[in-house]
Amino acid sequence: MKTWKPAGWCGVGGALLGLSALLAAPAAAQDIATLDQQKPVTLSGTLDVRGIFYQAQGIEARRKPFSYVLAGSPTLSIYGIAVPVSFVLSEQDRRFRQPFNQFGLSPTYKWVTVHAGYRNLTFSPFTLAGHTVLGGGVELNPGKLRFASMVGRFSRATSVDPVSGSLMPFSFSRKGYAGKLGFGTEKSFIDLSLVRARDDSSSVSRETRQLAETTGAANNRVLPAANLVLGLSGRLTIKKDWLLEADGGLSFFTRDVGSSLAVEEALPKALRQPLSKLIAVNGSTEAYTAWQAAAGYQHNGNGLKVRYRRVSPGFQSMGAYYFQDDVQNLTLVPTLTLWQQKLRLTGSVGIQQDNLREQKQLTSRRLIGSLNASAEFTERLGLDVSYTNYTTDQQPGAVQVADTFRLTQTQQSLSVAPRYTYAGETWGHTVLLSADRAILRDQSPDELGKLGEFTSYNAFLSYQLTWVPRRFSVGATYNYTQLKLATGDDGNHGLQLNADQAFGQDGQVRLGVRGSLLRSLRADQPSRLVGGGLRAAWRVSRHHTFRTDVVFTGHYPTGDETTQNRRYSETSGEIGYAFTL
Structure with a gap:
C-alpha cells in the first residue's frame, strides 16, 4: 500500500488542535513505537539581518538607495516532528508564514496507521x-x-x-x-x-x-x-x-x-x-x-x-x-546498459492524440521522442547527451476547416555535455563543457506562424582549479548565447573569472572576487556588459556569521545610444549577519 504523505496539518477541534500544534509532521507518519528514541524538544533554524545599499547612473533607479531585511526560519521539533516557521520584515514587506498551518498527524503502531487533520492521500x-x-x-x-x-x-x-x-x-x-x-x-x-x-x-x-x-x-x-x-x-x-x-x-x-x-x-x-x-x-x-x-x-x-x-x-x-x-498516447521506453554499466541509454518514443470522440474541429497528433545517454569513460571523464523531438500535426475532425487554421510544428533540442573531474591531495581540476541547440519550425503555409519560429544556441566552457592545502580556488567560464528570431537576433558571449580564498584553521574567513566582460546583442543593437563583485564572510563561531557583498554592473553601447540601448551602471552592496541555532 502506498504511504499517505501528509500535505500539512490543521486543527480539527478541541484537544486535537492543541496536540497537532505541537506534533506537526511535515513528512511520513509518526511511529509511536519509536517515540522513546526521539529527543523531546529541539530548536533549530536561522535568523538573518541584511542592510542593502544601491546606486544607479544613467537609468532610473530600480530600487531604494537603502533597504533592510530581517528574516528568520526557526523550526521547533517535538519527538522528531517538526513545526517550521518563517518570517520576513522589511520596509517593503512584512509577512509571517507557518507553512504547516494546516495541521494533522498520522501515528503508526505496527500495521495500523491513523490519520487526522489535513492529509494528502493517494488510493x-x-x-x-x-x-x-x-x-x-x-x-x-x-x-x-x-x-x-x-x-x-x-x-x-x-x-x-x-x-x-x-x-x-x-x-x-x-x-x-x-x-x-x-x-x-x-x-x-x-x-x-x-x-x-x-x-x-x-x-x-x-x-x-x-x-x-x-x-x-x-x-x-x-x-x-x-x-x-x-x-x-x-x-x-x-x-x-x-x-x-x-x-x-x-x-x-x-x-x-x-x-x-x-x-x-x-x-x-x-x-x-x-x-x-x-x-x-x-x-x-x-x-x-x-x-x-x-x-x-x-x-x-x-x-x-x-x-x-x-x-x-x-x-x-x-x-x-x-x-x-480527451487524450490517448502509446509510448515505448527502452533502457540499455553497456560496457559494464559505463554507458547508459534511456529514451522514449510515442504517439499522442486528442479528439477521441471526434467532436472537435481539429485533431492534434503528436510524435514524441527523446534519447538520453550517459557515459563514464574513466573515473574522471564522462559525457552526457540528450535529444528530444516533438512534432504536432492537426488534421480536420468532424468539421472541415481551412488549412490556414491548421497547426504543424516541430520542436527539437540537442544537448551535449562532456565533463572531467580530478580530485587529488594537492590539486583539483574540474572541466565542464555544455552545448545545446533548440529549434521551433512551423510547417504550415501560414506566414504569420513563421513569426514564432526560433533557433537558440547555448554553450559554456568552465574550468575550476583548486589548491587543496591552501583552500584556494580559481576558475574561468566562457558563455555563449544566441537566439535567432524573425524580428532580429539576441545574444551575448564573453568571459567570467572568479577566485576564492579561505583563511584560518577551519576556514572561518572567506574572500571571493569575480569579474565578467560580455559582448551583448539586443534587437541587433550591440553593447558591452562589464561586471564585478567582491564577497567576504567571517564565521565567528558555530552560531554567528558576518558577511558583505559588493556588485557592480555596467552597460556600454558600442554604437549609437538609443532609448532601448543606453549607457548605464548600477552598484549594490550588502552587509549581513546570520545567527544559526
Whole structure:
C-alpha cells in the first residue's frame, strides 16, 4: 500500500488542535513505537539581518538607495516532528508564514496507521490521487491485506470579495469519503477503490450567489455537483524481471444535483437505480472512463516498457486536482546498459492524440521522442547527451476547416555535455563543457506562424582549479548565447573569472572576487556588459556569521545610444549577519 504523505496539518477541534500544534509532521507518519528514541524538544533554524545599499547612473533607479531585511526560519521539533516557521520584515514587506498551518498527524503502531487533520492521500491514479482532505482515516496492513478509508472535507467554501466582487467565483464546501480494499504487496497486488463526494449547497449563502451574479464574478454559473468514482488497480511482477500493471477508473459526475431534468437515455436503466442510491442522478449526470496499462522487462539495467493511456473527454474525479482529458498516447521506453554499466541509454518514443470522440474541429497528433545517454569513460571523464523531438500535426475532425487554421510544428533540442573531474591531495581540476541547440519550425503555409519560429544556441566552457592545502580556488567560464528570431537576433558571449580564498584553521574567513566582460546583442543593437563583485564572510563561531557583498554592473553601447540601448551602471552592496541555532 502506498504511504499517505501528509500535505500539512490543521486543527480539527478541541484537544486535537492543541496536540497537532505541537506534533506537526511535515513528512511520513509518526511511529509511536519509536517515540522513546526521539529527543523531546529541539530548536533549530536561522535568523538573518541584511542592510542593502544601491546606486544607479544613467537609468532610473530600480530600487531604494537603502533597504533592510530581517528574516528568520526557526523550526521547533517535538519527538522528531517538526513545526517550521518563517518570517520576513522589511520596509517593503512584512509577512509571517507557518507553512504547516494546516495541521494533522498520522501515528503508526505496527500495521495500523491513523490519520487526522489535513492529509494528502493517494488510493489510485483515477480515484483519490494526491488530494488533500481535512478529516480522519485509518490504514490497515496486516500481512498482505491492503485496507484504507477516510472521510472529511475535500475543499472548503469560498465566497466573492464583498468589496471588489472579483476575488474569485465562489465554490461550495465539498465533503465525502474514500476507501480502498486490496490484497498483495507493492510488487504484486490488486486494489479496489472508490471516491464519493458532494458539494454542500448550504455552505454558500444566497447573498453571496446574488453578489456573484450581479458583479459578474460568476460568468459561468456555479452549481452544486456530486461525483462517484470507482477504480481498479493491479500490478504483477513475474520473476523480478517482468512487470504488468494497469489502472482503470469509471466516474459518474452530476454537474447539478438540483436539476429537474430527466435522465432519459444518458444512463442505462439497470445502472440508474443502484447508482441513484450513491449520488444524485438526473439529466446532468454523465459517465466517463479512464484507464492505463503498461508491460515491461528489466534486467541488469536493460529493459523495455510499453505504456498506453486513454482518458475520455470530460473525465474528472473530486479526489484529484487535475486530469489531462480527451487524450490517448502509446509510448515505448527502452533502457540499455553497456560496457559494464559505463554507458547508459534511456529514451522514449510515442504517439499522442486528442479528439477521441471526434467532436472537435481539429485533431492534434503528436510524435514524441527523446534519447538520453550517459557515459563514464574513466573515473574522471564522462559525457552526457540528450535529444528530444516533438512534432504536432492537426488534421480536420468532424468539421472541415481551412488549412490556414491548421497547426504543424516541430520542436527539437540537442544537448551535449562532456565533463572531467580530478580530485587529488594537492590539486583539483574540474572541466565542464555544455552545448545545446533548440529549434521551433512551423510547417504550415501560414506566414504569420513563421513569426514564432526560433533557433537558440547555448554553450559554456568552465574550468575550476583548486589548491587543496591552501583552500584556494580559481576558475574561468566562457558563455555563449544566441537566439535567432524573425524580428532580429539576441545574444551575448564573453568571459567570467572568479577566485576564492579561505583563511584560518577551519576556514572561518572567506574572500571571493569575480569579474565578467560580455559582448551583448539586443534587437541587433550591440553593447558591452562589464561586471564585478567582491564577497567576504567571517564565521565567528558555530552560531554567528558576518558577511558583505559588493556588485557592480555596467552597460556600454558600442554604437549609437538609443532609448532601448543606453549607457548605464548600477552598484549594490550588502552587509549581513546570520545567527544559526
